Structures are given as C-alpha cells and as structure tokens.
Amino acid sequence: MGKIALITGATSGIGKATAMTFAKNGYDVIITGRREKKLEALSEELSSKFGIDVLSLVFDVRDRKAVESNISELPGKWKKIDVLVNNAGLALGLTTIDKGDTDDWETMIDTNVKGLLYMTKVVSKIMIANGKGHIINIGSIAGKEVYPNGNVYCATKHAVDALTKATRIDLLQYGIKVTQIAPGAVETEFSEVRFHGDKEKAKEVYKGFQPLTGEDIAETVFYVTTLPEHVNINDLLIMPVAQANATTLVRK
Numbered sequence: 001m002g003k004i005a006l007i008t009g010a011t012s013g014i015g016k017a018t019a020m021t022f023a024k025n026g027y028d029v030i031i032t033g034r035r036e037k038k039l040e041a042l043s044e045e046l047s048s049k050f051g052i053d054v055l056s057l058v059f060d061v062r063d064r065k066a067v068e069s070n071i072s073e074l075p076g077k078w079k080k081i082d083v084l085v086n087n088a089g090l091a092l093g094l095t096t097i098d099k100g101d102t103d104d105w106e107t108m109i110d111t112n113v114k115g116l117l118y119m120t121k122v123v124s125k126i127m128i129a130n131g132k133g134h135i136i137n138i139g140s141i142a143g144k145e146v147y148p149n150g151n152v153y154c155a156t157k158h159a160v161d162a163l164t165k166a167t168r169i170d171l172l173q174y175g176i177k178v179t180q181i182a183p184g185a186v187e188t189e190f191s192e193v194r195f196h197g198d199k200e201k202a203k204e205v206y207k208g209f210q211p212l213t214g215e216d217i218a219e220t221v222f223y224v225t226t227l228p229e230h231v232n233i234n235d236l237l238i239m240p241v242a243q244a245n246a247t248t249l250v251r252k
C-alpha cells in the first residue's frame with residue numbers, strides 16, 4: 001500500500017498499540033518517543049511481524065528545535081506522511097490547584113499543548129506540500145469535562161479540543177482531515193506516570209471495572225482513516241461501558 005503513519009509517543013499504551021495497528025494494516029510507520037530502547041524493540045517487532053518499513057525517531061516533543069529538525073529532515077519517502085497521530089502526552093499529579101506542583105503543570109502544558117502544536121506545524125506544512133493528509137489528535141474526556149483535582153491536565157486536554165477544531169478550520173482549504181479521538185479511562189502507563197511511579201495507586205484507578213485498552217483506541221484511530229475521501233470524523237468520544245462521563249463510573 002505504501003502509506004505512512006507518524007505516531008508520537010509510541011513507546012507505550014495507546015501510541016504503541018496504534019503503531020501496531022497501522023503496521024498490521026500495511027502502513028510504513030514513523031514511531032517517536034524519548035525511550036530509545038523501547039522504540040528499538042518496537043521497531044524490530046513491527047518490521048519482523050508485518051514486513052513493513054519503520055523509522056524510529058528519538059526526541060522530546062517539548063523540544064521545538066528537535067521536533068523541527070527531526071521532521072523537516074525526514075529522509076526520502078518518509079516525507080510522504082499520510083497520517084499524523086498526535087498521541088504523546090501525560091498527566092502529572094491529581095491535587096487541588098493550591099497544592100499543585102508547578103513543575104508538573106509546566107511539563108503537562110509543554111507536552112500536551114506545545115508539543116502537539118510543534119508537531120502539527122511542521123507536519124501540516126509537509127501535508128500541504130503533498131496535497132493530502134489526516135491529523136488525528138488524542139484528546140480525552142478530560143478535554144470535554146473538568147473533574148475534581150484534574151485542573152491543569154483537563155485544561156491541556158481542553159486546549160487539544162480547541163486546537164483540533166482550529167486546525168480543522170485552518171487546513172480545510174488544503175483538504176487535510178483533522179480528527180479528535182477523546183477516550184475515557186484506558187489502562188496504560190498513564191496512571192503510573194500521573195502518580196510519579198506509584199504502581200499500587202495506579203492499579204486502583206482501574207479496579208472493579210473493565211477499562212479500555214490501548215488496542216481499543218488504536219482500532220478506532222485506524223477506523224477513522226479508512227473512511228471514503230469525502231468523509232471525516234471530526235470528534236469521537238469513546239468510553240468504557242462502565243464509565244458514563246468524567247466522574248460517573250460503576251465499579252463492582
């Protein structure tokens with residue numbers, strides 16, 4: 001097929017599953033993240049299992065210069081990016097504003113908002129030159145509602161919601177599709193990262209109900225790329241059956 005998908009944050013969770021799904025469906029993939037060994041292992045797995053080409057790029061999405069140089073210097077065919085999945089992101093902490101850690105706030109804002117912007121700017125230029133493309137932003141239920149102690153993380157995901165709409169308007173004239181996939185609870189490394197490595201606390205988040213998996217989201221991300229050329233999913237909110245909204249969840 002020869003199509004190319006670029007997935008940020010492919011070393012774990014939703015991003016890793018998304019890279020798997022695109023590779024399984026014949027896409028060549030560009031995978032990114034900060035953890036080089038994990039990227040290398042995934043790269044080997046994808047190319048040996050699915051016989052596709054993989055390009056691994058190790059950089060921090062918060063580093064504007066690194067984003068620009070890695071993407072604008074893409075070799076040969078890799079510039080023909082069909083799909084960008086802006087997935088890299090994180091939550092850090094779960095406390096009231098007065099007790100919030102300002103370093104954590106800055107990391108979330110720099111990663112979830114500014115990192116996504118840096119990626120979007122450089123890749124959209126390439127897509128405009130190619131005359132086509134599809135940008136898929138991983139938002140969240142936290143970008144639709146605010147929940148107790150979620151403050152800054154929720155604000156960053158509300159920003160993703162707004163930027164998805166804005167990007168769609170700006171790129172409409174070039175025929176570039178822009179989609180947001182906004183999941184509820186997905187069991188990944190997300191909560192472990194949020195609780196600064198506390199695995200026990202992270203496990204509690206998913207106790208007593210069946211959360212979504214990275215694969216559930218990956219299938220949905222892939223699905224939106226399979227629609228006819230004239231059809232776009234603007235926004236898709238996807239939840240575990242046990243979760244109605246950001247604050248209503250039934251545990252057994």
Ligand code: NDP
Nearest residue numbers: 009011012013014033034035061088089140186188189190
């Ligand atoms: P994981 O922690 O499992 O994965 C996060 C990924 O983001 C990792 O690959 C990590 O790679 C990458 N990442 C984080 N910071 C950076 C950075 N500065 N530069 C480059 N890559 C970075 O969590 P999820 O898979 O759950 O999260 C993926 C996305 O889904 C996030 O945007 C999150 O907000 C969103 N989301 C998650 C939900 C959930 O319940 N899990 C629900 C709704 C949305 P590395 O550490 O190697 O850099």
Ligand code: 8X3
Nearest residue numbers: 140141142183184185
């Ligand atoms: C991740 C889901 O509800 O923890 O975006 O914010 S939630």
